[in-house]
Amino acid sequence: MTFGTPPPQTLWASATAPLADFRRSLPMSDCGELLRAATAWVDTERPVTSLGVDDLPVGALAGFLDEVRDELTTGSGFVLLDGVPVEDLPLPLIERVFWALGLRLGTAVSQSVMGERLGHVRDMTQSDPHARAYRNRSELTPHTDPADILAFLCINPSASGGVSRFVSSMTVHETLRRDRPDLLKRLYRGYRYHRLGEHRPGSAPITEHRVPVFSDHAGHVSCRYVRQYIEVAAHEDPDIDLDATDREAFEALEALAADPALHHEFTMRSGEAVFANNFTVLHARSSFQDVEGAAPRHLLRMWLSTEPRRPLTPNILHFDGEPGVPAVEGRMPSYETSVEVH
Numbered sequence: 001m002t003f004g005t006p007p008p009q010t011l012w013a014s015a016t017a018p019l020a021d022f023r024r025s026l027p028m029s030d031c032g033e034l035l036r037a038a039t040a041w042v043d044t045e046r047p048v049t050s051l052g053v054d055d056l057p058v059g060a061l062a063g064f065l066d067e068v069r070d071e072l073t074t075g076s077g078f079v080l081l082d083g084v085p086v087e088d089l090p091l092p093l094i095e096r097v098f099w100a101l102g103l104r105l106g107t108a109v110s111q112s113v114m115g116e117r118l119g120h121v122r123d124m125t126q127s128d129p130h131a132r133a134y135r136n137r138s139e140l141t142p143h144t145d146p147a148d149i150l151a152f153l154c155i156n157p158s159a160s161g162g163v164s165r166f167v168s169s170m171t172v173h174e175t176l177r178r179d180r181p182d183l184l185k186r187l188y189r190g191y192r193y194h195r196l197g198e199h200r201p202g203s204a205p206i207t208e209h210r211v212p213v214f215s216d217h218a219g220h221v222s223c224r225y226v227r228q229y230i231e232v233a234a235h236e237d238p239d240i241d242l243d244a245t246d247r248e249a250f251e252a253l254e255a256l257a258a259d260p261a262l263h264h265e266f267t268m269r270s271g272e273a274v275f276a277n278n279f280t281v282l283h284a285r286s287s288f289q290d291v292e293g294a295a296p297r298h299l300l301r302m303w304l305s306t307e308p309r310r311p312l313t314p315n316i317l318h319f320d321g322e323p324g325v326p327a328v329e330g331r332m333p334s335y336e337t338s339v340e341v342h
Contacts, residue, residue, distance in 0.1 A: 001185055003177050004216025006170035009075050010280045013171055019264045022076060024068065026061075026083040033059030035085070038096035048095045049108065049117045056100035065104040068275065072105065072149055073306055077277030078166055078264075086155050086271045098153045098273070098300050105275065106149050106304030113198040115327025121152070121299035123290060132196065132333035133228075134301060137289065141341055142167065142257035142282040143226045147303030147323045148310060150276045150283065154268035158297035162288030164274065167263035169223035169282045172256045173214055183249040187213035192240055193226070193318040194233035196335040200326045206233045206240075211318045213253070218311035222279035225253070228341045229318065235339045257282050268299070279310055 037056050041048075046055075058065060068079050084101075086094050099118055102108055108117040112132065124135040133140050142165070176184040190212035195205055213225045227250055234240040256262060268274065276283055290296040305323040319325050325333075 001188065003173075003181070003184060003188065003214075004219070004221035006173060006221045006280070010077055010168060010170040011174060012076055012078075012168045013262045014264055015261055017076070019080065019266065022078050022264070023080045023082065024064075026081055027064060028083060028085070030060035030064065031085065033057055034061060034097060034100055038093055038100060041096055042090065042092045048092070048099050051096065051099060051103075053103050056096065056103060058100060058104060062104065065101065069105050069306075072275055072277050073310075077168070077170075077280035079275045080266075081273040081275065082269075082271060084153055084271045084273050086153070091155070094153070094155060095300065098151075098302070101273070102151055102302045102304055105151070106306040108302045109147050109305050109324030110327050111301065111303050112325050112333035113328045113331040114333060117302065119301040121301050122296060123288075132335070135333065137161075137287055137297075139287040140283075140285040141227055142254055142284045143228075144169070144224055144278040144282060145303055146224075146317070146319055146325065147278060148306040149304040150278055151273065151302040151304060152268065153273040153300040154270055155300065156295040156298045157267055157269055158288035159291035159294045160289040161286050162297055163265055163267050163286040165257070165263050165265045165284040165286075166274070166276060167257045167282050168280060169214075169225075170221060170280050171262055172253055172282070173221060173223070175256055175262075176252060180252055183245070183252050184214065186245055186249045187253065188215065190215075190315065191230040191242075191246070192233045192237070193229040194236065195319065196229065196232065196333075196337075197331065198319070198325050198328070198333060200320050200328060203320050206237055207318050209315050212313065212316060213249075215313045215316055217313040220279075220311045222310065222312055222316060223282065224279070224316045224318070225282065227254075228339065231341055232335075232337050232339045235337070257284065279312075
């Protein structure tokens with residue numbers, strides 16, 4: 001078969017693209033208008049997610065954020081932003097500042113069946129032992145999310161662990177094309193995905209179509225990969241068979257994502273934000289542990305849809321109504337399964 005060709009600017013490796021190349025510093029001298037506007041909304045009854053671009057003007061930051069958006073959509077697909085004001089600020093103000101940044105990069109979409117568009121990433125397993133990944137302290141293997149852009153802001157890092165890893169899925173694609181085109185062909189064929197109970201009423205719990213790990217549509221190579229969804233689907237549906245070649249393909253992809261010569265690995269610090277294009281960048285996280293007496297790990301998260309939308313093959317979508325996860329009243333992002341992915 002013929003594989004797509006990613007544009008050169010989406011290919012990166014630590015040997016040729018040090019982490020500093022992706023780092024941007026938020027110019028605090030340009031943040032005055034945004035901070036004043038965000039502060040004005042803190043003590044009102046307006047929820048943060050109801051605020052629009054006219055409510056939270058960014059003033060002199062506009063040009064800077066345009067450059068960030070261009071880097072995410074047509075460049076490397078990855079930006080590490082430092083200098084976001086979080087120290088000694090109340091959480092509602094931090095939320096409004098981060099929300100304002102997101103408004104300039106895209107449209108926030110639902111992150112779970114609960115419908116939240118500004119999410120809180122922290123360990124919730126004491127109250128929900130089966131909480132979905134972003135509410136769980138376990139390791140997260142390389143994956144993508146069902147939105148165009150992923151955005152994190154670190155308020156408190158974890159006391160132990162919680163190391164983030166980012167790698168260009170386009171570099172992984174090209175390495176497999178060169179070294180193992182047989183496995184890349186299998187990844188292009190794709191797999192049926194379990195929706196872990198976050199599907200709309202009337203929709204099937206497992207996709208009826210194969211979701212390609214890599215696809216090429218209108219000249220755009222894109223990646224969609226969540227191994228847990230694949231493994232749970234095969235575990236629960238006896239008609240789904242994952243053979244030795246499938247598992248070799250998974251292991252090859254994840255070995256490349258774990259290769260220090262290809263990925264960037266770091267622990268997010270307070271005031272750092274990460275933005276990544278889900279279709280060109282894979283992300284992972286080590287397990288973490290909160291420690292009594294220290295502030296627990298706490299990140300804010302947004303999933304953003306961009307305009308114009310990236311050209312995508314329809315089968316890449318595994319939730320009805322993407323981008324994002326459909327909100328369903330009364331459900332929680334929690335699913336009990338014996339399948340473990342490490």
